[in-house]
Amino acid sequence: MSHAPILTIRNLSAVFQNENGGLRALDDVSFNVRPREFVCVLGPSGSGKTTLLRILAGLIPPTSGSFTFGRGRQPSIGMVFQQANLMPWRTVIENIKLPLEVNQMDEASARKKAIEMIELVGLQGFEDSLPRDLSGGMAQRVAIARALIHDPDLLLLDEPFASLDAMTRERMWTELSRIWQARQKTVIMVTHSINESLFLADRVLVLTQRPGKIKMDVAVDLPRPRKDDIRYTSNFGKLARKLRGAIE
Amino acid sequence: MLKRFFPILLSILTFLLGWDLLTRLSGIPNFILPSPLSVWSRFLRAMQDGSLLHHTAITLTEIVLGLIVGVLFATVLGYALAKSRALEKVLSPYLVASQAIPVIAIAPLLVIWLGDGILSKVVICALIVFFPVLVNTIVGVRSVPTALYDLMNSLHASRAQIFWKVEAPASLSVFLGGLRIGATLSVIGAIVGELVDAESGLGFLLQLGDFQYDTPMVFVAVFTLIALALMLYGAVRLLENKFLKWQN
Numbered sequence: 001m002s003h004a005p006i007l008t009i010r011n012l013s014a015v016f017q018n019e020n021g022g023l024r025a026l027d028d029v030s031f032n033v034r035p036r037e038f039v040c041v042l043g044p045s046g047s048g049k050t051t052l053l054r055i056l057a058g059l060i061p062p063t064s065g066s067f068t069f070g071r072g073r074q075p076s077i078g079m080v081f082q083q084a085n086l087m088p089w090r091t092v093i094e095n096i097k098l099p100l101e102v103n104q105m106d107e108a109s110a111r112k113k114a115i116e117m118i119e120l121v122g123l124q125g126f127e128d129s130l131p132r133d134l135s136g137g138m139a140q141r142v143a144i145a146r147a148l149i150h151d152p153d154l155l156l157l158d159e160p161f162a163s164l165d166a167m168t169r170e171r172m173w174t175e176l177s178r179i180w181q182a183r184q185k186t187v188i189m190v191t192h193s194i195n196e197s198l199f200l201a202d203r204v205l206v207l208t209q210r211p212g213k214i215k216m217d218v219a220v221d222l223p224r225p226r227k228d229d230i231r232y233t234s235n236f237g238k239l240a241r242k243l244r245g246a247i248e
Numbered sequence: 249m250l251k252r253f254f255p256i257l258l259s260i261l262t263f264l265l266g267w268d269l270l271t272r273l274s275g276i277p278n279f280i281l282p283s284p285l286s287v288w289s290r291f292l293r294a295m296q297d298g299s300l301l302h303h304t305a306i307t308l309t310e311i312v313l314g315l316i317v318g319v320l321f322a323t324v325l326g327y328a329l330a331k332s333r334a335l336e337k338v339l340s341p342y343l344v345a346s347q348a349i350p351v352i353a354i355a356p357l358l359v360i361w362l363g364d365g366i367l368s369k370v371v372i373c374a375l376i377v378f379f380p381v382l383v384n385t386i387v388g389v390r391s392v393p394t395a396l397y398d399l400m401n402s403l404h405a406s407r408a409q410i411f412w413k414v415e416a417p418a419s420l421s422v423f424l425g426g427l428r429i430g431a432t433l434s435v436i437g438a439i440v441g442e443l444v445d446a447e448s449g450l451g452f453l454l455q456l457g458d459f460q461y462d463t464p465m466v467f468v469a470v471f472t473l474i475a476l477a478l479m480l481y482g483a484v485r486l487l488e489n490k491f492l493k494w495q496n
């Protein structure tokens with residue numbers, strides 16, 4: 001594994017204009033991400049986590065600071081939003097192949113890839129269902145398949161499991177970590193859950209209250225694959241206590 | 249099939265029967281309220297001498313051209329207004345003012361300006377169609393969820409791709425609602441124009457029948473207009489059924 005960073009973030013700040021001057025959402029955030037690293041970002045509500053992802057996705061410009069990608073060019077991005085954010089008029093398979101359509105791949109290859117992705121996220125039999133006929137967990141899996149299908153350089157996940165019930169969520173953790181290991185992606189994932197971050201991440205960044213600064217940068221050296229009972233190990237407990245202490 | 253249409257059939261039959269009885273029992277003269285049978289035989293005669301088809305074709309041409317022109321302008325302008333608050337601020341006083349004037353009031357003016365031929369009717373028709381389609385286009389485009397723009401932007405989609413893959417399908421339902429209203433109004437537009445001054449068309453036929461005390465002819469023209477309006481309405485419903493399957 002190469003250790004040259006794929007993503008270098010330097011002194012990133014974000015200020016939103018409002019009536020009383022400006023609201024500082026992110027303050028001087030710097031960190032590097034290595035290729036294939038799974039980074040979780042934890043932090044209290046309003047600490048600028050979504051803002052950070054939106055900047056990295058190129059949806060809004062930072063107020064100051066910079067971020068550069070290792071390969072020099074604009075990376076392709078797979079993004080999973082907090083809500084599944086599917087197109088209600090498209091079927092499951094049509095939603096999943098959207099990124100390939102945008103990249104103007106021919107229809108036959110796009111369909112073939114979409115079918116592979118459907119198998120990867122375990123949605124066989126629902127190819128032609130509409131989003132309104134899916135459960136929250138299934139919709140979120142469609143969103144994940146859609147984020148992966150064009151083999152993006154960078155995967156940005158914004159609390160992708162927040163709207164799911166506890167059981168579905170834990171099943172999704174297992175699926176995501178399986179997919180991540182199979183596909184070897186670089187991932188930045190925002191979450192509110194310490195357990196979730198310890199279950200999935202190589203590394204956890206904790207942000208402070210608004211304006212968000214990096215308060216703690218913790219390596220998660222738990223063995224993989226991580227099974228459900230990992231939470232009862234002493235190492236897990238130690239890391240969890242450390243993170244809990246860092247989050248106000 | 250039979251079961252579905254039975255109530256409609258029954259109500260039409262009852263209506264015709266009631267109408268027939270009224271003309272028989274009340275002693276109202278035929279030139280004031282013709283019987284269904286005399287209307288029917290007038291209809292057959294107008295079909296045989298080709299006059300009905302001729303005038304219907306003229307009116308239908310005016311309607312279709314008026315619809316195309318009105319919808320085209322309304323859609324393009326509606327999209328521009330939905331996208332630009334500045335443009336909306338500049339133009340909305342004119343648009344609202346234009347709606348304060350009933351088209352019927354300016355129809356004679358348009359006929360003076362544009363002549364008593366088909367052009368003035370097309371323009372009147374387009375004017376009457378314009379507003380509901382414009383308003384619904386604006387509402388439709390504004391209702392596109394911003395999250396879907398984020399999705400497309402994260403995939404580096406082009407403006408054209410965003411239009412065809414998000415804006416058009418997302419606003420289609422509201423847009424077709426406007427078109428449905430516009431389609432029925434377009435019939436009124438053409439007739440208003442023809443009643444002001446025309447050499448042909450169903451409005452002309454209507455007036456001719458009126459002058460000649462050929463009341464059955466007036467009825468034939470009115471029923472043909474109803475059929476046209478229903479046909480246009482049905483055409484939009486077909487579009488809705490085809491493109492909005494995901495909604496119902």
Ligand SMILES: Nc1ncnc2c1ncn2[C@@H]1O[C@H](COP(=O)(O)OP(=O)(O)OP(=O)(O)O)[C@@H](O)[C@H]1O
Nearest residue numbers: 016023025043044045046047048049050051052210
């Ligand atoms: N487009 C915007 N315009 C103005 N203010 C914004 C905008 N987006 C975010 N903010 C503000 O910036 C701050 C950080 O928002 P952000 O959504 O990044 O927080 P977050 O860490 O994702 O919070 P949560 O955990 O609740 O999702 C908040 O105070 C928010 O109100």
Ligand SMILES: [Mg+2]
Nearest residue numbers: 049050051158
């Ligand atoms: Mg957020």
